[in-house]
Amino acid sequence: MRDKLTLYTKYLLDFMFYAGIIVTATLPLSIRFYGRFNSYFAEFWIPLVIMFGISGVFAILIIFELRKMFQSVLDDDCFIRENVVSLRRMGTYSFCIAAVTACRLFLYLTPAVLVVILVFVIAGLFSRVLAQVFDKAVTYKLENDLTI
Numbered sequence: 001m002r003d004k005l006t007l008y009t010k011y012l013l014d015f016m017f018y019a020g021i022i023v024t025a026t027l028p029l030s031i032r033f034y035g036r037f038n039s040y041f042a043e044f045w046i047p048l049v050i051m052f053g054i055s056g057v058f059a060i061l062i063i064f065e066l067r068k069m070f071q072s073v074l075d076d077d078c079f080i081r082e083n084v085v086s087l088r089r090m091g092t093y094s095f096c097i098a099a100v101t102a103c104r105l106f107l108y109l110t111p112a113v114l115v116v117i118l119v120f121v122i123a124g125l126f127s128r129v130l131a132q133v134f135d136k137a138v139t140y141k142l143e144n145d146l147t148i
Helices: 004-025 027-034 039-043 045-074 081-106 111-147
Strands: none
Touching: 004 027, 004 045, 027 039, 027 045, 039 045, 045 081, 081 111
16 A cells, blocks of 8 residues: 555656646746746747746656656566666756756846756756666666576
8 A cells, every 4th residue: 555655746746747738838928927027038038938948848858757767666666777767868857957047047147047057967967876876776686586
C-alpha cells in the first residue's frame, strides 16, 4: 500500500505537468495582460513569449522525466537504465533553461534572473552527477542479479 506522501507526490507531479502545459500554452495572453501593469513586459512582449515559452517546454520535459522516474519508484524498480537516461535528459533540460534565461540578461538585468540561472545550472550539474551514481548502481544491481 502506498503511503500518503507517495500519493501526494504523484498527484503533485501530475498537477504540475498539466498546469505547466496550460501555463505555457497561454503565455502570449498572460504576458500581454501583465504588460498592462509592467511596461517591461509590454515593450519586450515577443522576446519574453519566446524565452518563457522555450523555458516552459523544457520545464514540462523535466516534469515528464520526473513522472517517469517516480513511476519506477511506485513499481519498486528504481535502479534501471531508463532512470539514468531521464536524469541525463533533466540535466540537459536544466542547462537549456539556464541558457535561455541568460538571454534575458540582454533585455533586462535583475537579481532574480541571475538566481534562476544559478539554480538551473546547479540543478543540471546535480542531475548529471546523480545520473552517474544511478548508472553505477544499475551496473552493480545487474551484476548482482547475474550472480544470483
